[in-house]
Amino acid sequence: MDLELNDKVVLVTGGSDGxxxxxxxxxxxxxxxVALCGRDPERVGRLVKELGENxxxxxxxxADVTRQEDLERFLSAAEGRWxxxxxVVNNAGRSAPGxxxxxxxxxxxxxLQLKLHAAVRLTRLALPHLRAAGGGSVVNTxxxxxxxxxxxxxxxxxxxxxxxxxxxxxxxxxxxxxxxxNAVLVGLVESGQWVRQSAGLGVPVEEFYTxxxxxxxxxLGRVGLAEEFAxxxxxxxxxxxxxxxxxxxxxxxxxxxxx
Numbered sequence: 001m002d003l004e005l006n007d008k009v010v011l012v013t014g015g016s017d018g019x020x021x022x023x024x025x026x027x028x029x030x031x032x033x034v035a036l037c038g039r040d041p042e043r044v045g046r047l048v049k050e051l052g053e054n055x056x057x058x059x060x061x062x063a064d065v066t067r068q069e070d071l072e073r074f075l076s077a078a079e080g081r082w083x084x085x086x087x088v089v090n091n092a093g094r095s096a097p098g099x100x101x102x103x104x105x106x107x108x109x110x111x112l113q114l115k116l117h118a119a120v121r122l123t124r125l126a127l128p129h130l131r132a133a134g135g136g137s138v139v140n141t142x143x144x145x146x147x148x149x150x151x152x153x154x155x156x157x158x159x160x161x162x163x164x165x166x167x168x169x170x171x172x173x174x175x176x177x178x179x180x181x182n183a184v185l186v187g188l189v190e191s192g193q194w195v196r197q198s199a200g201l202g203v204p205v206e207e208f209y210t211x212x213x214x215x216x217x218x219x220l221g222r223v224g225l226a227e228e229f230a231x232x233x234x235x236x237x238x239x240x241x242x243x244x245x246x247x248x249x250x251x252x253x254x255x256x257x258x259x
Contacts, residue, residue, distance in 0.1 A: 005027065006030070006031035008086040010086060013074075013091050015091065020091045023229070025051070026234050028058060033059075034059070059078060071121050074122075084129060087237045088139075107155060140181070167246065180244065181245055188218060189228075194209070232249065
């Protein structure tokens, strides 16, 4: 199936590690030109070097998505290199759930800045470019707690629920401009954060994932693969998903109680 992503320019935040890195690899395999950003310059540099050595057209920008000036620099670098922008993936984030009473205002503010305001700012910056391209696509990486929050899930579940509302509202506003807006809601999925946590515990990562799945009642019985996440997002960005917008798709092996 031709996804028609050849030479399309895609911005990916949180693209140097875990799910984001898997997505970047999948996009370049489809012929897309990808600008990725991440906070860690070494991770950004390693991925750009790896992909560049294989002939991919990739731009890496060390950036903190909670800073307006960093997002402006990220977008300007991509536009300056390729002259247009076709899609945005707001993927930056981290798992940070906890009990309501354990978090003060600073924790809430930090979470909202990273998971909501960063997506708002980058999408707003990208809109003129998407319109100039005749349309495009935005995909927001969220979590299943956005639809079905549980105890001990805050502030992440609240930030992600706001991201789901943003997705639906933008899809209504931007549809007439042929700009589609969707979200992927992840459950237990491979990520760099889990890899680092397993290493800190001194447990092999595969054993760690097996334990996570066994204790989570996932109907499919396993943790999701980063490559499977990438396949879904790439499809949503592609021309094959031209009639899909305003949708939040659970990527969770059936874990969420909400469709």
